[in-house]
Amino acid sequence: MEENERGDVKKWSSEGHAVIHFSFEKVCHTIGWGDLGSTRRCPLIPMPDFDGYEDVDMIVAKLPCGEKDVFRLQVHLVVANLAVHRGKWDAEGKMDVVFVTQCPPMIEIFRCDDVVAEDGDRRFYRPEKWRLEKKVAMPVGPCGTSMPLLWDDEVTGFSTTAAAKREAYATVLYSSENYVCGAMVVAQTLIRSGTKRDLILLHDDSISPPKLAALKTAGWKLRPITRIRNPKAITGSHNEYNYSKFRIWQLTEYDKVVYIDPDVVVLNNLDVLFNFPQLSAAWDQGSDSDIVFNSGVMVIEPSSCTLGTIMTRIDEINSCNGGDQGFLNEFYRWWHPLPSSVNLLTLFWMNSTYGIRARNRATGSVPESIHYYDRVFDTFWADSTSHEPKKVHAVHYLGTKPWRCYRDYNCNWDDLYGRGYADDVTHTWWWRVHDGMNDELKRFCGLTETRKVELEKMRDKARDLKFGDYHWRINVTDPRQFNTI
Numbered sequence: 001m002e003e004n005e006r007g008d009v010k011k012w013s014s015e016g017h018a019v020i021h022f023s024f025e026k027v028c029h030t031i032g033w034g035d036l037g038s039t040r041r042c043p044l045i046p047m048p049d050f051d052g053y054e055d056v057d058m059i060v061a062k063l064p065c066g067e068k069d070v071f072r073l074q075v076h077l078v079v080a081n082l083a084v085h086r087g088k089w090d091a092e093g094k095m096d097v098v099f100v101t102q103c104p105p106m107i108e109i110f111r112c113d114d115v116v117a118e119d120g121d122r123r124f125y126r127p128e129k130w131r132l133e134k135k136v137a138m139p140v141g142p143c144g145t146s147m148p149l150l151w152d153d154e155v156t157g158f159s160t161t162a163a164a165k166r167e168a169y170a171t172v173l174y175s176s177e178n179y180v181c182g183a184m185v186v187a188q189t190l191i192r193s194g195t196k197r198d199l200i201l202l203h204d205d206s207i208s209p210p211k212l213a214a215l216k217t218a219g220w221k222l223r224p225i226t227r228i229r230n231p232k233a234i235t236g237s238h239n240e241y242n243y244s245k246f247r248i249w250q251l252t253e254y255d256k257v258v259y260i261d262p263d264v265v266v267l268n269n270l271d272v273l274f275n276f277p278q279l280s281a282a283w284d285q286g287s288d289s290d291i292v293f294n295s296g297v298m299v300i301e302p303s304s305c306t307l308g309t310i311m312t313r314i315d316e317i318n319s320c321n322g323g324d325q326g327f328l329n330e331f332y333r334w335w336h337p338l339p340s341s342v343n344l345l346t347l348f349w350m351n352s353t354y355g356i357r358a359r360n361r362a363t364g365s366v367p368e369s370i371h372y373y374d375r376v377f378d379t380f381w382a383d384s385t386s387h388e389p390k391k392v393h394a395v396h397y398l399g400t401k402p403w404r405c406y407r408d409y410n411c412n413w414d415d416l417y418g419r420g421y422a423d424d425v426t427h428t429w430w431w432r433v434h435d436g437m438n439d440e441l442k443r444f445c446g447l448t449e450t451r452k453v454e455l456e457k458m459r460d461k462a463r464d465l466k467f468g469d470y471h472w473r474i475n476v477t478d479p480r481q482f483n484t485i
Contacts, residue, residue, distance in 0.1 A: 033068035063101035134277035181445035187219035297343035413471035414462035
């Protein structure tokens with residue numbers, strides 16, 4: 001304990017305060033940050049026996065720096081658990097927490113909204129009990145993650161009507177109208193799932209008035225935004241404005257938002273996700289990294305302060321994939337894994353000898369994430385011949401999107417690499433929703449003459465490559481081929 005810290009303790013004692021020293025076993029020094037996502041090690045982060053201590057009015061903790069320091073994470077979790085289990089919360093459901101540190105505490109656990117003062121190396125917080133309770137209830141290590149969700153009425157109906165008014169689903173459209181059709185389908189699937197939450201669509205000025213009207217008819221409440229440029233993206237690239245997704249944090253009229261990409265289809269009710277804290281998401285099932293989440297479905301807690309912190313770091317943080325997902329994985333280093341069934345990626349590497357699985361097995365090196373995805377595939381698609389998505393709650397369509405192909409022809413089969421995203425059953429699921437829309441909405445999912453020519457060229461290429469599954473022989477009956485836009 002340093003001299004100034006001893007002075008604080010002496011001062012508090014002289015003022016009649018009882019000072020309690022909490023001790024805990026330090027996390028093993030051999031556990032690195034990467035181990036937090038490894039089911040090979042299942043690392044343990046020790047916590048104190050909170051039952052052995054008295055209740056406290058204020059918690060003071062000395063916090064080390066280091067962005068990927070597991071001990072730093074442990075200190076945060078000890079403080080959060082101590083506050084929940086032994087804190088004296090006031091009538092507003094808040095209490096005093098002080099960090100003595102040279103660097104900001106982890107925003108993943110202690111929000112910047114809760115900062116009330118800073119004095120030198122001291123940062124004073126007033127966190128909300130209900131938020132910390134949600135966070136400490138989540139598993140810390142990978143062996144307790146991807147917890148099963150009980151998809152029944154008792155669980156999915158946990159929120160009151162009042163709470164539901166402070167919760168919403170959201171998606172974002174920016175830069176082009178390429179995903180308008182997908183966004184309409186997302187809204188339809190959410191409505192069919194029986195949710196009573198608001199559906200919010202953020203959009204920039206690239207979406208024309210007729211298509212905005214169609215999106216509103218589909219079920220979205222429209223919110224205009226100014227798009228955010230990715231400062232490290234090449235001008236004109238698909239990543240140039242994908243940081244616009246960060247605008248979901250400005251929806252501060254809501255306590256919780258479940259973000260859903262416009263190339264996702266919801267097959268079963270997802271309202272239970274509103275009971276999870278920020279940031280909750282599913283593993284990125286195709287990643288070589290064991291600790292990367294997919295940003296296609298996320299639980300977030302809107303905050304102007306969080307958005308402001310994100311904006312101050314967009315020049316600093318290097319995105320590993322050049323997009324919002326890579327950025328957010330750097331910004332939220334500690335997050336809460338959800339089951340893959342809530343964001344199941346259409347990855348089918350067995351379709352192609354050119355896929356990741358084949359390349360790595362040829363060298364004898366298979367990332368754990370690929371083995372994991374093998375298990376996911378076996379779990380959710382082993383009985384796919386039934387054409388009923390009984391165990392899948394949301395499918396995320398990678399590769400060429402269904403509305404860019406024919407209704408009865410998944411054009412991902414035509415591409416050497418895209419075959420890793422091709423599957424006829426999941427393709428059918430998307431079109432089943434499309435077919436249920438009214439004709440006024442369907443016309444925004446049409447094909448242009450240019451796209452029809454592109455599809456025919458792709459099929460010719462597949463024929464030339466002599467792909468043995470013979471999808472290129474399918475007789476297309478999709479009426480959109482005759483009613484191009």
